[in-house]
Amino acid sequence: MGRGGRILVQSDICSGCRACMLACVAAHEGGFGYAAARIRVTKIETEGLDVPSVCRLCRKPGCVAACPAGALSRDPVLGVVRLDEEECIACGACADGCPFGMVILHPTTGLPLICDLCGGDPSCVKRCAPGAIHWGGADEQARERREALALREGGGARESDTVEEHVGASGVAPARFRANRPPARPPRGGGSVRPASRNEGGTE
Secondary structure, three states: OOOOEEEEEOHHHOOOOOHHHHHHHHHHHOOOOOOOOOOEEEEEOOOOEEEEEOOOOOOOOHHHHHOOOOOEEEOOOOOOEEEOOOOOOOOOHHHHHOOOOOOEEOOOOOOEEOOOHHHHOOHHHHHOOOOOEEEEEHHHHHHHHHHHHHHHHHOOOOHHHOOOOOOOOOOHHHHHHHHOOOOOOOOOOOOOOOOOOOOOOOOO
């Protein structure tokens, strides 16, 4: 997959299987589970959505700025945040400093867990069967934003056309697009849909 990319999210096709979280834990911890995953999938019950959230690779990471020990630094090549475990005091300030909630504290050591993109070949992406998370570059991300904006302004987005335009998807955009979906087409054969009468299919 190479350098200079990032994980892009299309939350409206996420199946909620959480295979991405399992792959992350297996790659980094050599074990099985969800607690130490650096990617998160959140279920939004009111929308019926499962939304993957990933590190946004901020140019000025709030987690780095919040660290009082100087244990975090931004990798200038991959854009990920690196941890110096020797300097880390496990205070959790970095977790508070991330506005997207994507700094997870290790359930055993208390050290921050931040996505490192698996060195540029993310295990989570390879395990996502529906393609809700995929690898892309800055150009692809900008194109998806333009597509999403065009659909939103045109008011003619269909559910199958929705594109999640930002990393760390919130799930709001897919719901908004579905609200603007055009009315259903009439059935094949040219007929129109006739509302059912109250008396049809039963007695008064």
